Amino acid sequence: xxxxxxxxxxxxxxxxxxxxxxxxxxxxGNGDFSVTRAxxxxxxxxxxxxxxxxxxxxxxxxxxxxxxxxKTATSVTANTTNAxxxxxxxxxxxxxxxxxxxxxxxxxxxxxQSGTPYTYSIYLKQNQFRWVQIISQSAFSSSDxxxxxxxxxxxxxxxxxFISQTxxxxxxxxxxxxxxxxxxxxxxxxIDVVVPTNGTDSGRYPSWQSLSAVDCYYVWxxxxxxxxxxxxxxxxxxxxxxxxxxxxxxxCPNILLEPQRTNLILRSEEFENASWLKTAVSITAxxxxxxxxVQNADTLTGDGTSAIHITRQxxxxxxxxxxxxxxxxxxxxxxxxxxxxxxxFGGNAFANxxxxxxxxGTVGAGxxxxxxxxxxxxxxxxxxxxxxxxxxANIPTLCLVNSASSPIFQTNTLSTSVFLWGAxxxxxxxxxxxxxxxxxxxxxxxxxxxxxxxxxxxxITSSGGTWFVDLRNNLSLTRDATNGGIFINTGVISTAxxxxxxxxxxxxxxxxxxKVIGGTPLLLFVTTTNTPKIAIKWNGSTADxxxxxxxxxxxxxxxxxxxxxxxxxxxxxxxxxxxxxxFPTPLTDTQCIxxxx
Numbered sequence: 001x002x003x004x005x006x007x008x009x010x011x012x013x014x015x016x017x018x019x020x021x022x023x024x025x026x027x028x029g030n031g032d033f034s035v036t037r038a039x040x041x042x043x044x045x046x047x048x049x050x051x052x053x054x055x056x057x058x059x060x061x062x063x064x065x066x067x068x069x070x071k072t073a074t075s076v077t078a079n080t081t082n083a084x085x086x087x088x089x090x091x092x093x094x095x096x097x098x099x100x101x102x103x104x105x106x107x108x109x110x111x112x113q114s115g116t117p118y119t120y121s122i123y124l125k126q127n128q129f130r131w132v133q134i135i136s137q138s139a140f141s142s143s144d145x146x147x148x149x150x151x152x153x154x155x156x157x158x159x160x161x162f163i164s165q166t167x168x169x170x171x172x173x174x175x176x177x178x179x180x181x182x183x184x185x186x187x188x189x190x191i192d193v194v195v196p197t198n199g200t201d202s203g204r205y206p207s208w209q210s211l212s213a214v215d216c217y218y219v220w221x222x223x224x225x226x227x228x229x230x231x232x233x234x235x236x237x238x239x240x241x242x243x244x245x246x247x248x249x250x251x252c253p254n255i256l257l258e259p260q261r262t263n264l265i266l267r268s269e270e271f272e273n274a275s276w277l278k279t280a281v282s283i284t285a286x287x288x289x290x291x292x293x294v295q296n297a298d299t300l301t302g303d304g305t306s307a308i309h310i311t312r313q314x315x316x317x318x319x320x321x322x323x324x325x326x327x328x329x330x331x332x333x334x335x336x337x338x339x340x341x342x343x344x345f346g347g348n349a350f351a352n353x354x355x356x357x358x359x360x361g362t363v364g365a366g367x368x369x370x371x372x373x374x375x376x377x378x379x380x381x382x383x384x385x386x387x388x389x390x391x392x393a394n395i396p397t398l399c400l401v402n403s404a405s406s407p408i409f410q411t412n413t414l415s416t417s418v419f420l421w422g423a424x425x426x427x428x429x430x431x432x433x434x435x436x437x438x439x440x441x442x443x444x445x446x447x448x449x450x451x452x453x454x455x456x457x458x459x460i461t462s463s464g465g466t467w468f469v470d471l472r473n474n475l476s477l478t479r480d481a482t483n484g485g486i487f488i489n490t491g492v493i494s495t496a497x498x499x500x501x502x503x504x505x506x507x508x509x510x511x512x513x514x515k516v517i518g519g520t521p522l523l524l525f526v527t528t529t530n531t532p533k534i535a536i537k538w539n540g541s542t543a544d545x546x547x548x549x550x551x552x553x554x555x556x557x558x559x560x561x562x563x564x565x566x567x568x569x570x571x572x573x574x575x576x577x578x579x580x581x582x583f584p585t586p587l588t589d590t591q592c593i594x595x596x597x
Contacts, residue, residue, distance in 0.1 A: 003587075003591055003594060003595055004025075004579075004581055004595075005025070006583060007025050007468075007581040007582060007583050008025065008026065008031070008458060008459040008460070008582050008583060008584040009023050009025060009026070009031035009451070009454070009459045009580075009581060009582040010023055010024040010025045010031070010579065010580075010581045011023050011024070011031070011033055011255070011579060011580045011581070012024060012578070012579040013243075013245040013246075013253040013254055013255045013577070013578070013579070021033040021035055021243045021255065021449065025581075031451065031457075031459060031582075032451070033243075033449045033450065033451050034241075034449070034450050034451070035241050035242065035243045035447065035448070035449050036241050036447075036448045036450070037240060037241055037242075037444070037445045037446070037447050037448070038240050038241065038445050039240055039443060039444050039445045040052060040053070040239065040240060040444070041053050041242075041244055041258075041433060041435075041444050041447070042244075042433050042434050042435070042436070043244040043245065043246045043247075043248075043256060043433065044246055044247050044248040044374070044433075045247060046247050046251070046253070047293070048247065048374065048375045049291060049292055049293040050290075050291045050292045050374070050422070050434055051292060051293075052226075052436075053242045053243075053244050054234045054236055054239065054242055055225050055226070055231060055234060056223045056224065056225060056231075056233075056234040056235075056236050056239070057110060057224040057225065057226070057239075058108055058110070058222050058223060058224045058236060058239075059108070059236055059237065059238060059239050060236065060237055060238075061221060061222050061223060061234075061235055061236045062083070062089050062090075062091075062220055062221060062222075062235055063078070063237070064076040064078075064091045064093070064106065064219055064222075065077075065078045065091065068108055069106060069107070069108050070105070070106070070107050070108065070109065070190070071105075071106055072103055072104065072105040072106075072107075073095060073103065073104045073105070074093055074094065074095050074104050074105065074106055074195070074216075075093075075094050075095075076091050076092065076093055076094070076106070076219075077091060077092040077094065078091050079091065080092040080218070081125075081218050082172070083123070083174075083220040083221065084123050084170045084171060084172070084174045084176075084220065084221065089220065090123075090125070090218045090219065090220040091218065091219050091220065092127065092215050092217075092218055092219075093106055093193070093195075093215075093216050093217045093218070093219050094214060094215045094216060095195055095214050095216055103194065103205045104194060104195040105192045105193065105194055106192065106193045106219070107137070107190035107191060107192040107193065108190055108191075108222070109188055109189065109190045110188065110189070110190060110191075110224060111186075111187075111188050111438070112139035112140075112183040112185075112186065112187065112188075112189060113183060113186050113269075113270075113296075113438060114139075114183050114184060114185050114186040115182065115183065115270075115285055115286045115296060116182065116183055116226055116286075116294065116296050117163065117180060117181065117182045117183075117226070117227060117228050117294065117295070118180070118181060118182075118183060118224060118225070118226060118227075119178055119179070119180040119224070119225050119227060119228060119229060119230050119231075120134070120136075120178065120179050120180075120191045120222075120223070120224050121176055121177060121178035121179075121221075121222070121223045121224075121230040121233070122134075122176070122177055122178075122193060122219065122220075122221065122222045122223070123170055123174050123175070123176050123177075123219070123220040123221040123233075124148075124150055124174070124175055124177055124193070124217050124218070124219055125150065125172075125173045125174045125175070125217060125218040125219075126150035126151055126173060126217065126218075127215045127216055127217050127218055128214050128215055128216060129150075129195055129214065129216040129217060130149060130150055130151045131147055131148065131149055131150065131156065132147070132148050132150060132177070132193060132194070132195065132216075132217060133145060133146065133147050133148070133192075133193075133194040133195070133204075133205075133206060134146055134148065134165075134177060134179050134191065134192065134193060134194070135191070135192040135194055135204050135205065136161075136162075136179070136181050136189075136191050136192075137189035137190045137191065137192065138185070138187055138189040139183045139184065139185055139186075139187050139188075139189040140161070140181045140182075140183060140184060140189070141159075141161040141181065141184060142159070142161070142204065143159035143160055143161030144159060144161035144162050144179070144181045145158060145159045145161070145203075145204045146158035146159070146162055146165045146179060148165075148167050148175070148177050149167075150173075150175055150217065153167050153168075153169055153175055154167070155167060157202050159203075159204065161181065162179045162180060162181050163180040163181055163182065163228060164178075164179070164180045164228070165177075165178070165179045165180075166178050166179075166230075174218075174220075176221075176230070176233075178230040179191075180228050186438060186439075191224070193217075193219070194206070195216050195217075221233050221235070226292065226294050226296075227292075227293060227294045228294075243255060243447075243449070244256040244433075244447065246433075246576065248372075249472055249473055249576065252578070254472055254473075254576035254577055254578060255449075255576070255577040256433065256447065256575065256576060257446075257447040257448075257449065257568055257574075257575055257576075257577065258432045258433060258444070258446065258447055258575055259428070259432070259446050260443065260444065260445050260446040261426045261427070261428055261432045261435065261443070261444055262426060262427070262435070262441055262442065262443040262444075263424045263425065263426060263434075263435035263436075263437050263441060263442050263444075264315050264316075264425040264426065264427075264441050265313055265315065265396065265423045265424060265425045265437060265441070266313065266437055266438070266439060266440065266441065267437065267438060267439070268422055268423050268424060268434075268435075268436055268437040268438075269290070269296055269297075269298075269421055269422060269423075269436060270285070270298075270438075271283045271285075271298040271300065271311060271420055271423075272284075272285040272298060275313055276311045276312070276313055277311065277312050277313065277314075277394060278310075278311045279307065279308060279309070279310050279311075279312075280302060280303045280305055280307035280308065280309045280310070281300055281301060281302055281303060281309045281310065281311055281400065282300075282301050282303065283298050283299065283300060283301075283311070284298060284299040284301065285298050286298065287299045287419070288330070288332075288419045289376070290328070290378075290419075290421040290422070291328050291374045291375070291376075291378045291380075291421060291422065292421075292422075296421065297328075297330070297419045297420065297421040298419065298420050298421065299332060299417050299418075299419055299420075300398065300400065300417055300418050300419075300420050301415070301416070301417035302334075302400045302412075302413075302414035302415050302416060302417070303415065304413055304414070304415035305413065306411060306412070306413050307411060307412075307413075308399065308409050308410065308411055309399060309400040309412065309414055310340075310397050310398060310399045310400075310409075311397070311398050312340075312342055312394045312395070312396060312397035312398070313394065313395070313396055313423075314392065314393065314394050314395070315392070315393075315395045315396060315425055316390075316391070316392040317344045317345075317387040317389075317390065317391060317395060318387060318390050318427075319387055319388065319389050319390045320386060320387065321386065321387050321427050322384060322385070322386050322387075322427070322428060322429045323341070323345075323384070323385065323386075323387060323425060323426065323427055323428070324382055324383070324384040324424075324425075324426055324428055324429065324430055324431045325339055325341065325382065325383050325384075325396045325423075325424070325425045326339075326380055326381065326382035326383075326422075326423070326424045326431040327339065327380070327381055327382075327398060327420060327421075327422065327423040327424070328374065328378055328379070328380050328381075328420065328421040328422040328434075329353065329355055329378070329379055329380075329381055329398075329418055329419065329420055329421075330355060330376075330377045330378045330379070330418065330419040331355035331356055331377065331418055331419075332416070332417040332418055332419055333416040333417050334355075334400055334402075334414060334416035334417055334418050335354060335355050335356040336352060336353065336354060336355065336361070336400075336401045336402060336403060336404060336406065337352075337353050337355060337381065337398060337399070337400065337401070337418050338350055338351070338352050338353070338398070338399040338400075338401045338406060338408070338410070339351055339353070339369075339381055339382070339383045339396075339397070339398060339399075340383075340396075340397040340398075340399055340408060340409065341367075341383070341385055341395055341396065341397070342393065342394050342395055342396075342397045343391055343393035343394065343395055344387050344388065344389050344390075344391040344393060344395055345366070345367075345385045345386070345387055345388055345395075346365075346366060346385075346388045348364040348365045348366065348367070348408060349364050349366060349367045349383065349385040350363075350364040350367065350383065350408040351363040351364065351367055351369035351381075351383045352401060352403070352404045352405065352406055353369075353371050353379065353381040353404075354404045355377075355379055355418060358371055358373055358379055359371065359404070360404075361403070361404025361405055361406075362404065362405045362406070362407075363383075364385075364408060366385055366386065367383050367384065367385045368383070368384045368385075369381070369382065369383045369384075370382050370431070378419075378421075380422075380431065382430075382431040384429055384430065384431075395425070396423065396425045398420065398423075400412070400414050400416070400417075400418065401414075402414060422434045422436070432444075446568075447568070448567065448568050448569070449567070449568050450565070450566065450567040450568070451565070451566045451567070452564060452565055453564055454488075454563065454564055454565070454566055454582065455561070455562045455563060455564050456564065458584055459582045459584060460561070460563065460582055460583075460584055461561070461584045461585060462540070462561050462562070463539065463540070463561070463584070463585045463586070464537065464538045464539040464540050464561055464585060464586040465537070465538060465561075465582060465583055465584055465585060465586065466535060466536070466537040466538075466581075466582070466583035466585070466586055466587045466592065467488055467500065467534075467535070467536045467537075467566075467580075467581075467582055468533075468534070468535045468579075468580065468581040468582075468583070468595055468596070469486070469502055469533075469534045469574075469577070469580050470531075470533045470534075470577065470578035470579045470580070471502075471511065471531060471532050471533075471534070471574045471576065471577060471578065472530070472531050472576045472577070472578055473530060473531075473575065473576045474510075474511055474527075474529075474530055474531070474532065474574050474575075474576075485501045485502055485503025485504070485512075485514075485568070485569065485574075486501065486502050486503070486566075486567070486568045486569075486574065487499055487500070487501045487516075487565070487566070487567055487568075487569060488500050488501075488563050488565070488566045489501075489516055489560075489563050489565055490560055490562065490563050490564065490565075491565070492565060492567070497516070497518065497519055497560075498516055498517055498518065498559075498560040498563070499515070499516050499560065499563050499565075500513070500514065500515055500516065500536050500543075501513075501514045501516060501521065502514075502534060502574065504574070510526050510527060510528060511526065511527040511532055511534075511574060512525075512526050512527075513525045513526075513527070513534060513536065513545055513547075513553075515543065515556065515558055517558075524545055524552075524553045524556060525545050525547060525552045525553055527547055527548075529548060531578075532547055532548060533547070533548055533549075533595070533596040533597070534546070534547055534596065535547075535587070535592040535595050535596045537583075537586040537587055537592060538558050538560075538561070538586060539586045540559060540561045541557070541558070541559055542555040542556060542557060542558055543555075543556050543557075543558035544556075544586075544589070544592070546589075546592040546593060546595070546596045547596060548596055548597070549593050549594075549596050549597035550593070550596075551589060551592070551593065566582070
């Protein structure tokens with residue numbers, strides 16, 4: 001038995017559900033953390049791919065009665081039979097009495113991006129109807145339709161437009177149907193479940209006889225993902241408040257908690273779009289597999305003339321604000337790429353990147369640069385600099401160069417190429433997780449985790465308690481500000497009264513441990529390692545602090561015991577968490593040393 005088995009709360013990045021981080025201890029749910037963000041976000045998954053969290057793009061994937069699902073000449077009755085997972089969550093899809101011209105449909109409206117493949121899947125079971133038709137709407141080809149037999153599990157007539165269509169036995173009369181197609185336009189549209197008369201119908205939206213009310217099918221578990229694979233089914237409700245278990249640091253995941261950021265770049269994956277100005281280069285769209293695992297990366301190719309070979313975009317920056325420009329890049333026939341701030345940054349803000357060796361080359365004055373491997377030859381390259389003027393101009397620039405020591409805006413005769421994907425320009429001192437954009441900038445809100453009533457629920461007690469936090473990757477980033485962190489205290493963060501905080505130190509990459517008395521923070525210790533393991537214990541009158549196996553603070557005065565809230569706040573905090581635990585009593589020194597070693 002480990003020491004953590006005695007915790008009253010233990011959160012580790014190995015289980016997630018919609019809007020929650022499960023605690024391992026206790027099992028009654030009192031330790032579950034609420035996660036709020038209210039915007040979509042990305043992570044690096046266990047396969048090393050950049051994906052949306054969750055990857056199922058549909059909301060309310062099992063709640064077809066929700067208004068987000070459009071019912072045309074159909075109706076839905078909730079929770080009428082057992083779903084493929086054994087729960088009473090599958091719905092009944094019915095039709096009424098309708099004229100022969102009616103289109104009996106169930107669909108959800110989504111935004112699609114031209115050139116991107118999508119796979120739609122849904123679980124269906126025969127009720128009074130045997131055949132069903134799946135149809136893609138206006139974002140896709142008019143030949144994207146297919147009939148499926150829910151009795152024998154075979155594919156009937158189809159328009160030949162889908163890249164693939166499958167029907168797989170899911171047990172107990174259930175079938176998982178999936179269709180894959182590539183969007184031909186960037187519009188908002190849907191994918192329909194349609195009720196045909198029989199499997200021989202040979203067109204979209206089959207003809208109808210007038211029918212009495214019929215319970216056609218049982219439905220459950222709809223999913224839409226980018227790519228050509230249906231992926232394991234992932235249930236959703238709102239999709240937005242999802243904890244991010246991130247594998248960017250290796251095979252052990254971390255809980256990713258990032259500040260709010262906005263990707264100012266438009267068409268972040270569409271370098272062929274007119275939003276990107278091109279000089280002496282051409283763009284071939286969707287020509288390579290990107291870090292998302294989808295063939296949506298573009299090729300940037302020099303035209304061979306003596307010129308500066310660049311693509312760039314107009315954006316606005318504000319004087320004295322730090323900005324980070326990043327882009328995923330992979331060598332093709334050229335090994336080098338240069339990232340530049342063309343205007344507004346003093347004229348020398350750039351860096352070269354060697355895409356063969358994965359190293360940073362020459363860096364301009366007043367600029368910092370980094371490069372990180374994302375597998376399969378892909379690197380995320382980034383530069384950070386402080387704007388020297390408030391300006392709207394062609395600012396973020398990608399330039400083909402011929403060496404890691406090339407000067408800014410090098411003139412050359414390159415006709416070689418690199419692959420590009422996922423450009424991002426954000427106000428901040430480092431690159432955060434990728435935020436996809438299309439026709440407008442996109443903001444990802446800050447991740448906030450919270451757990452209230454920790455004293456009421458006995459996670460800490462009148463005898464005191466112990467708070468353990470295991471952090472990763474906390475020296476490689478320079479933080480943005482000093483107005484937040486992760487707290488345990490008697491009040492909410494905006495009215496913090498008495499407690500502890502773990503936060504960043506004066507915009508440096510160090511971690512401060514503070515106590516808060518009457519709303520006033522008092523510094524206890526500053527960590528100096530990349531992976532600090534911290535334990536704070538208190539007994540109602542004093543508190544001790546342990547960091548990486550060493551007792552660094554002894555018996556500092558601290559009286560509160562009835563602290564009810566554990567919450568992140570602001571933007572100045574650690575970003576990646578291995579695990580976190582609460583113990584209902586103060587551990588011994590020996591236990592705290594063992595826990596943090």
